[in-house]
Amino acid sequence: MKSVLLVALLACASPFAHAGGHADAGAQKSKVCAACHGADFNTPISPDIPRLAGQHRDYIARALTDYKSGERKNPVMGAQAGALSAQDIEDLAAYIGNLKGTLKVIPEQRLAN
Numbered sequence: 001m002k003s004v005l006l007v008a009l010l011a012c013a014s015p016f017a018h019a020g021g022h023a024d025a026g027a028q029k030s031k032v033c034a035a036c037h038g039a040d041f042n043t044p045i046s047p048d049i050p051r052l053a054g055q056h057r058d059y060i061a062r063a064l065t066d067y068k069s070g071e072r073k074n075p076v077m078g079a080q081a082g083a084l085s086a087q088d089i090e091d092l093a094a095y096i097g098n099l100k101g102t103l104k105v106i107p108e109q110r111l112a113n
C-alpha cells in the first residue's frame with residue numbers, strides 16, 4: 001500500500017505527469033483556433049485576441065478548462081472550449097505550449113524554484 005502511494009506521489013511530482021496530450025493531434029485540432037489566434041499562434045487577427053505561442057502548456061490547459069467550466073467567463077472562448085473534451089484540451093496545450101513566440105512569460109526553470 002505504501003509503495004503504491006509513493007509511486008502515485010512520484011507520478012504527481014514528475015514534470016511529465018500531466019503531459020498526457022499529443023502535440024500531433026493538437027496540431028490538427030488547433031486549426032479552428034488559428035482562425036483567430038493566427039496560424040503561428042503569435043499573430044492574432046485582432047488586438048483583443050491574446051498571443052498563445054510561448055505560453056506555458058499548463059496555463060493553456062488551465063485557461064481552456066476554466067472557460068469550459070465557466071470559471072473563466074468569455075462568450076467567445078466559452079463557446080470554443082465548451083466543445084472540447086479533456087483529451088482535446090491536453091492535446092491542444094501540448095501543441096500550442098511548444099510553439100515559440102514573442103510572448104514574455106516566466107521561464108519554466110524559474111517557476112520550479
Ligand code: HEC
Nearest residue numbers: 030032033035036048049050060063064074076077080092
Ligand atoms: C473567434 C475567435 C477565437 C477562436 C476561434 C478561438 N479563440 Fe481563444 N481567445 C479568443 C479571445 C477573444 C480570447 C480572450 C478571451 C478573454 O478575454 O478571456 C481568447 C483567449 C484564449 C486563451 C487564454 C489566453 C490567455 O492569455 O489567458 C486560450 C488558452 C485560448 N484562447 C485558446 C484557444 C484555443 C485552443 C482555440 C481553439 C479550440 C481558440 N482559442 C479559439 C478568441 C478566439
